[in-house]
Amino acid sequence: MFSLKSILATSLIASTAFAHFTLDYPTSRGFDDDNEPQYCGGFPNVASPRQSFPLGQGPIWIDSHHTLATVVAFISTSSSPTSFDDFNTTSNGTSIPLASPIFQVKEGEACFNVDLGGLGVGLTNGSEVTLQVQYDGGDGNLYQCTDLVLIEGYSIPSNETCTNDASKASNASTTTSGASTSAASTASSSSSASATGSGSSSGALARIEVAGLGVIGGLISVAGLVLL
Ligand SMILES: [Cu+2]
Numbered sequence: 001m002f003s004l005k006s007i008l009a010t011s012l013i014a015s016t017a018f019a020h021f022t023l024d025y026p027t028s029r030g031f032d033d034d035n036e037p038q039y040c041g042g043f044p045n046v047a048s049p050r051q052s053f054p055l056g057q058g059p060i061w062i063d064s065h066h067t068l069a070t071v072v073a074f075i076s077t078s079s080s081p082t083s084f085d086d087f088n089t090t091s092n093g094t095s096i097p098l099a100s101p102i103f104q105v106k107e108g109e110a111c112f113n114v115d116l117g118g119l120g121v122g123l124t125n126g127s128e129v130t131l132q133v134q135y136d137g138g139d140g141n142l143y144q145c146t147d148l149v150l151i152e153g154y155s156i157p158s159n160e161t162c163t164n165d166a167s168k169a170s171n172a173s174t175t176t177s178g179a180s181t182s183a184a185s186t187a188s189s190s191s192s193a194s195a196t197g198s199g200s201s202s203g204a205l206a207r208i209e210v211a212g213l214g215v216i217g218g219l220i221s222v223a224g225l226v227l228l
Contacts, residue, residue, distance in 0.1 A: 021069065021135045023144035024109075025061035025160045026051045031144070039084060040132060040145035046080055053148040055117040055125055059162035062144075064105050066137025071166075073100040073114060076130045077121055087132055096121050099131060103167040111162035116150055125152040 020036050022028065028041065035042025060073060075096060076086040089095050099114045114131070117123050127150045135142045 019063075019065050020137055020139065020142045021065055021133075021144070022063045023060070023133050023146060024063055025059065025111075026053055026131070026146040026148060028144045028146055036142040036144070037140055039143060040130075041143045043145060044082065046130065047147045050128060050147045050149040052151045052154050053116075054154045054156060055123065055127070055150040055152045057113050057115045058154075058156060059111050059113050059160050060100075060131070060133065061109065061111045061160065061162070062105070062133060062135070063109050064107050064135070064137065066139075067107050069105050069135055069137035070102060071100070071105055071110075071112075071133065071135050072098055072102045073112075073131055073133050075099050075116060075119070075132070077123065077127070078130070079128050081130050087130075090121055094121055101167045105166050110166040112165050112167035113162050116148075117152075123150055125150065 019031070019033055022031055029043035029045075029047045030041065032042050062071065064071075074087045077090045077096065078086045081087065087096065097119050099116060099119065100112055103112070116129060116131075123129065128148070129150060130145055130147050132143055132145045135144075
């Protein structure tokens, strides 16, 4: 008979052995399991060259290694962002809406579409942005970044097309725009995993948490343990 303690220990070992999540398209700056809780997953420098990406609708692909996870994407319009704050506002102080709804994904590959040109922050053909994906599968917020140059009418590879958009599934409870500021401002009161890594000044976006989802995640984790 396993004790709860040993089951928990096994579970912890198992969870750290898995990649929490990967950003597969556009290609991530880099992946390091251990540093994924840090800003940009521990890869603070802009990757060169930037990848071409549609100014209009374009797909983001991730691979999720948790049963259920909460995902959101946001961008920086800085040519060389250095912190979460650079994903909150543009250089002239305009606040940047979230690039996606806050939504949930199940384990496995998932995609969602973003429309960066439609965010209303003045992006045009040739604009440079960094897109950061925030992911919480129950063990704290994790991050991956990708550096893009936006091209009007850019054709993505056909195999990257996203037809089953996870952010538009019925369980996507929160939607874009307006959610940005309210999510950010209420974030500090949330019960979130304080493991946002980096210790340095992480912006409000770093602590976005959908109220209630953490509890659901916790219950699912407990259910998972029971099944073990
Ligand atoms: Cu994980």
